[in-house]
Amino acid sequence: MGDEARLTRVVRRLFGRHLMDMAILVLLPLVLSGLRDREHVLGDPDIWWHLANARILCESHHFIHIEPYSFSVAGQRWVDPEWLSELPFWFTFKAFGLVGIYLVAWLGVCANVLFVYWRSYLGMRHAGVALWMSALGFVLMWVNANARTILFAYLIMSVELAILEAAERGHPQKLWLLPPLFCVWINLHGSWLIGVGLFVLYIVCGLFRVSVGIFQQEKFSSEPRNRLLVTLVASLALLFVNPYGWRLVWNPLDMAFNQSLNIANVLEWQPLNLSWNVGKAAVIVISLTIFANVIHSRKWKIYEFAFIFFAWYAAFDHARFTFLAAVVIIPMLAADMKRSFFPISNPKTIPLMNGLVAAGVIGVIVWYFPTNSLLQKGLTEGFPLQTIASVQPSWRTLNEEHIGGMMDFNFKSTFIDTRWDTFEHHGVFNDYLDIFRLRNALPLLDKYQIDHALLKKDEPLSYVLERTPGWSVVRTEGEGQDQYELFANSREAGKR
Numbered sequence: 001m002g003d004e005a006r007l008t009r010v011v012r013r014l015f016g017r018h019l020m021d022m023a024i025l026v027l028l029p030l031v032l033s034g035l036r037d038r039e040h041v042l043g044d045p046d047i048w049w050h051l052a053n054a055r056i057l058c059e060s061h062h063f064i065h066i067e068p069y070s071f072s073v074a075g076q077r078w079v080d081p082e083w084l085s086e087l088p089f090w091f092t093f094k095a096f097g098l099v100g101i102y103l104v105a106w107l108g109v110c111a112n113v114l115f116v117y118w119r120s121y122l123g124m125r126h127a128g129v130a131l132w133m134s135a136l137g138f139v140l141m142w143v144n145a146n147a148r149t150i151l152f153a154y155l156i157m158s159v160e161l162a163i164l165e166a167a168e169r170g171h172p173q174k175l176w177l178l179p180p181l182f183c184v185w186i187n188l189h190g191s192w193l194i195g196v197g198l199f200v201l202y203i204v205c206g207l208f209r210v211s212v213g214i215f216q217q218e219k220f221s222s223e224p225r226n227r228l229l230v231t232l233v234a235s236l237a238l239l240f241v242n243p244y245g246w247r248l249v250w251n252p253l254d255m256a257f258n259q260s261l262n263i264a265n266v267l268e269w270q271p272l273n274l275s276w277n278v279g280k281a282a283v284i285v286i287s288l289t290i291f292a293n294v295i296h297s298r299k300w301k302i303y304e305f306a307f308i309f310f311a312w313y314a315a316f317d318h319a320r321f322t323f324l325a326a327v328v329i330i331p332m333l334a335a336d337m338k339r340s341f342f343p344i345s346n347p348k349t350i351p352l353m354n355g356l357v358a359a360g361v362i363g364v365i366v367w368y369f370p371t372n373s374l375l376q377k378g379l380t381e382g383f384p385l386q387t388i389a390s391v392q393p394s395w396r397t398l399n400e401e402h403i404g405g406m407m408d409f410n411f412k413s414t415f416i417d418t419r420w421d422t423f424e425h426h427g428v429f430n431d432y433l434d435i436f437r438l439r440n441a442l443p444l445l446d447k448y449q450i451d452h453a454l455l456k457k458d459e460p461l462s463y464v465l466e467r468t469p470g471w472s473v474v475r476t477e478g479e480g481q482d483q484y485e486l487f488a489n490s491r492e493a494g495k496r
Contacts, residue, residue: 015351015358018121021131023361025117028138029109030368033145035102038370039378042101045418047089047147048405051101053080054090055409063243069408071396072415072428072448079244081251084187085149098375101147108151113138115158116327119165120334126345129338137330139281140315140322143268150323153189156181158327160195164202165331172224175231183238190252192239194314194324198307199235203228205303216299254421261429262420268320278322282315285325285333292336304332384477384484387454388412398445398453401432403484415448436461442468445489453487462487 029035049069056064057080067078080086092100116137120130144150160181166174178199185192206228209219220228242248255262263269273279289308311328314321338345379385383406391397391412399407404417416423416432423429431448435441438460445453453471455462458481465471465487475486 015355017127017347017349017354020349020354020357021117021127022114023358024131025113025134025138026110027361027364028135029106029113029145030365033109033138033142035106035109035145037378038102038368038374040382041105041370042098042147042375042379043382044146044148045402045405046149047101048409049417049419050082050086050149050405051090051093052405052408053083054086057083057087058090065244067422070404070414070416070423070428073422073426076422076426078419078422079247079251081190081248082149082188083243084184085152085189088152089147089149097372098379099370099372102370102375105147105151108148108155109138109141109145111155112141112151112158112323112327115155115162116330119158119162119331122162123165123331124335124338126334126338126342128346129334129342133330133334133337136281136285137326140278140285140326140330142278142322143320144323150189150191153185153191154323154327156185156188157191157195157198157324160198161328161331164199172227175227178231179234179238182235183241186239186248187242190255193252196235196239198310198328199232201306201310202303203232205301205306208302210302214293214297214300215302215305217301217303251421259421259424261424261433263318265433266420269318272316272319272322276319278319282312282322282325285329286312289329289333289336292333292340296340298336298339308332381478381482384454384486385410387475387477387484387486390475390486391452391454395452396449398435398448398450398455400436400455400459403454415450438464451489453489455485455487456481457483457485 035041052069053064056062056068063083064078064080067073067076088104089101092104094100096103113134117130117134120133121127124130138145141154144154160178163174163177163181182192182195185195203220203225205217206220207225208217210217239249240246244251272282274283307328311321311325315325383403385406388403388407388410391407393413395413396415397407397413398415401416401418404414407414408417416428420429423432431444433439435444436459441461441464453461453465455465457476462485466473470490471487472490473485474488477484477486
């Protein structure tokens with residue numbers, strides 16, 4: 001009888017409510033996010049130079065220190081700030097081809113959603129609320145729900161917040177996990193700076209006792225305050241454990257202070273548009289937060305309010321940070337929703353139903369998951385692969401930034417790609433914008449000795465080159481909006 005009871009408990013635990021919830025949540029990225037467009041999911045231009053970077057590291061066993069791809073900034077110093085997060089994409093690509101890239105992207109999004117779900121559940125012990133709030137948070141993640149290295153960074157950020165939440169629940173010893181966490185984070189992505197900012201904000205808010213209206217917070221006593229300060233100093237020190245030293249530490253600060261063209265001209269750095277799905281989800285999350293606290297208000301700690309304010313300010317100022325808002329805010333919103341609308345948690349569940357849902361999800365994933373041929377088809381439609389293959393090493397080819405990463409990956413010398421930092425620092429990005437906006441375009445082509453140009457047919461520059469003496473179309477590839485033309489400049493080629 002005892003053995004049967006233990007077996008029953010094991011079955012109930014394995015096939016509990018969390019199994020069904022997690023199955024639903026891992027299905028969402030596959031069918032609802034940017035990953036749903038399986039034919040074109042690999043169209044993100046960044047992933048290809050990320051793969052090229054990882055290839056250099058794995059084959060040469062040396063970190064990149066000098067610009068490896070573009071003739072326009074050849075020989076200039078460059079650091080690879082995301083070298084560690086590039087490796088999973090490269091290893092799976094080598095093992096499984098294009099499916100490997102898709103697999104890492106899907107698992108990265110799933111891991112972020114599930115971690116938010118786990119943190120939400122721990123905060124208020126209501127699986128149903130955790131499920132629905134995590135699903136809503138997933139919509140906020142759409143902006144980066146693709147083959148992006150930042151997925152690893154947000155997962156690390158969620159771990160940081162989980163550690164701070166554990167300290168709030170009475171487990172301060174877990175704070176010692178933060179220094180090694182930041183040591184890993186700086187090698188993954190430049191967003192470690194946001195993590196440091198949140199940690200500093202947490203410490204500063206705890207240096208004061210506040211008891212005003214809805215705000216109620218006790219001041220840190222000397223022991224926890226000193227523990228936090230030592231942990232912060234250790235975390236900052238371990239940031240320098242990276243292959244580039246202070247240059248990697250400076251990298252995100254350089255982005256903030258010295259890359260205004262990057263921030264002004266890249267879509268995801270623009271303010272949040274409320275007509276987008278993520279914009280609508282942001283409005284819903286804010287409305288639910290206000291409504292839940294009107295129905296049943298609570299006492300807020302200063303750091304909670306500061307975190308929420310920072311996350312929403314960042315998201316509305318730069319649309320890409322709606323993902324940040326999901327990681328920071330959703331667990332707190334789940335606790336508010338549970339307190340105001342679902343005060344009683346019903347732990348009852350049907351193991352058989354949970355198992356059937358999980359089995360059904362596995363079936364959908366197997367059926368829906370793309371093949372290499374399907375992904376290759378989308379890649380062929382999105383990039384002029386044959387034309388890129390025809391580019392010769394001696395050419396100085398002007399290319400659109402969107403295909404620069406693919407040219408990097410295919411060992412073709414580029415004018416520019418989406419690693420904006422180095423191009424902005426040396427004036428190339430500004431010249432690129434002027435060329436494509438037809439501001440002194442032809443003299444700038446002469447400045448860089450451009451002898452070929454690979455452009456979309458609907459670009460104004462294509463229209464100009466078609467009617468400029470010495471320039472002619474030598475190859476066309478693609479259809480409709482994805483049609484590319486390869487131009488050759490006979491006069492420039494004749495000089496060499």
